[in-house]
Amino acid sequence: MAQDAFGNFSDILAICRKLGKVRISVAAAQDEDVLRAVWAARDAGIADAVLVGDQGRIEDIAAKAGVGSLDIVHEPEEAQAARTAATLVREGRADALMKGLVNTSDFLRAVLDPDSGLRKGSLLSHLAAFEVPGLSKLMFHTDGGINIAPGLEEKKAILLNALGALARVGIREPKVALLSANEQVNPKMPSTTDARALVEMRARGEIPAGILEGPIALDVAVSRKAAEHKKIRSEISGDADLFLVPNIEAGNLLGKALVYYAKAKMAGLVLGAACPIVLTSRSETAEGKLHSIALASLIAMSPAP
Numbered sequence: 252m253a254q255d256a257f258g259n260f261s262d263i264l265a266i267c268r269k270l271g272k273v274r275i276s277v278a279a280a281q282d283e284d285v286l287r288a289v290w291a292a293r294d295a296g297i298a299d300a301v302l303v304g305d306q307g308r309i310e311d312i313a314a315k316a317g318v319g320s321l322d323i324v325h326e327p328e329e330a331q332a333a334r335t336a337a338t339l340v341r342e343g344r345a346d347a348l349m350k351g352l353v354n355t356s357d358f359l360r361a362v363l364d365p366d367s368g369l370r371k372g373s374l375l376s377h378l379a380a381f382e383v384p385g386l387s388k389l390m391f392h393t394d395g396g397i398n399i400a401p402g403l404e405e406k407k408a409i410l411l412n413a414l415g416a417l418a419r420v421g422i423r424e425p426k427v428a429l430l431s432a433n434e435q436v437n438p439k440m441p442s443t444t445d446a447r448a449l450v451e452m453r454a455r456g457e458i459p460a461g462i463l464e465g466p467i468a469l470d471v472a473v474s475r476k477a478a479e480h481k482k483i484r485s486e487i488s489g490d491a492d493l494f495l496v497p498n499i500e501a502g503n504l505l506g507k508a509l510v511y512y513a514k515a516k517m518a519g520l521v522l523g524a525a526c527p528i529v530l531t532s533r534s535e536t537a538e539g540k541l542h543s544i545a546l547a548s549l550i551a552m553s554p555a556p
Contacts, residue, residue, distance in 0.1 A: 256388035256422065256492060260380075260516060260542045263420075267297040267545050270552040275300045275529070275544060276345035278336035278361065279329045279353035281308040283316050288540035289349075290318045295541075297548050301345055303336040304329075304352070329353040333361035337368050340526050347547045349529035349540075362524055373523035374398070374408040377530065378416055379502075380546055381509050382516040391417065391425075391493045395502020396519060396530065403445045407452065410495055412522040414460050417493065419553040426487035428472035428494045429465025430501065434483060442466060442497035449495075461493070462486055469494075469505075518542035520550070527551055 257263055275292070277285060280302035286309070289300040299322070302309055306325040313321060324339075326332040333353050339345045348369065350358045363370050377396030380389050393413040398405055410427070417425050429446035436443045446465030453463045464487050470477040475489035496502035509515040517539055521528035527547035531540055 258388055259382045260389070260518065260545065263542070263545045263549055264295060264297065267548045267552070268295065270549070272296065273298050273346040273548045273551050274344070275347050275349050275547070276336040276339040277302050277349045277351050278304070278333040278358055279351040280304040281312060282352040283312050284535070284537040284540055285349070285351045286313050286318050287316055287537035288544060291537065291541045292544045298544055301339060303332045303339070330357040330361070333358045334364060334367050337361045337364065340369055341367060346551045347526050347529065349544065350531070355530070358530070362528065369525040371523070371525045373412060374405060375521055375523040376409040376412045378413050378520050378522050379506055380518045380542070381506070383509060383513050384515070388492070390491070392502060392506060393493065393495055395496055395499055395506050397521065399499045401498070403448055406445055406449060406495065407458065408523075410449065410458060413493055414458070416520070416522050416527070416550055418460065419550050419555060421553070422492060423460060425461050425492035426490055427461045427463045428467050428487060428491040429463060430469060430472065430494055430496050431466035433468050434466055434471065434481070436466060445497070516542060518546045520547055
């Protein structure tokens with residue numbers, strides 16, 4: 252599936268409908284927005300769900316929300332619900348995993364559990380997709396959700412996770428902005444030296460795909476006019492697909508600024524496990540959760556390149 256870029260989340264939903272349904276295992280599903288999202292995914296023809304959690308609460312919430320019949324596995328204890336949901340994926344009874352009303356640390360502990368979890372040896376990392384009004388394609392950001400202050404080797408793993416996910420959905424040679432505060436390499440600013448090292452790794456073939464530029468400031472990454480004003484020659488300026496942020500604070504702030512100031516729509520996944528994992532903010536809407544399900548479904552259904 253060759254795909255230069257996706258214009259919006261509707262494009263992803265349309266492709267998912269053609270590929271067919273996946274099965275999502277939801278941990279601690281007793282949450283109204285989660286139930287609305289999985290029901291919308293079912294209604295859109297992209298996914299069915301098995302809901303692991305407190306059956307009584309799930310049924311009560313579903314009835315009040317107007318959600319129809321659901322496949323439920325009763326497990327009222329939230330941490331155990333996360334382990335059970337992960338086990339369903341591990342045993343091949345589901346294709347992707349989704350976080351419901353469970354603490355993130357308990358959820359990720361279940362993912363990493365050596366007996367019932369989904370660890371495959373890779374570093375876990377977060378990939379966010381943003382549909383920003385006025386832009387012609389989705390932007391992907393990593394990692395604003397899992398790794399707090401990644402060093403160079405962790406950034407390499409984060410980048411490889413993201414490149415692998417984008418390749419699965421057909422974006423084989425993304426334009427990658429390795430973000431920092433400016434374009435000058437400064438030993439006192441690790442994000443600049445790490446960015447330069449990653450560019451050199453790409454040149455040596457240690458990173459298998461992508462047009463990498465960095466260190467690069469956000470204005471240059473998103474604006475050709477800014478690059479020209481700074482007299483910076485760039486192959487990706489104004490057309491970046493993937494943004495590697497220097498740390499979790501930068502990614503979190505940038506993502507929330509896009510959502511709350513620019514009115515962007517967002518999807519979020521955890522990569523690096525045996526399946527794509529839907530992990531969104533507790534404040535995320537049902538629509539945002541649906542977009543995350545769609546992105547997870549597309550990755551799960553697409554063969555490795």
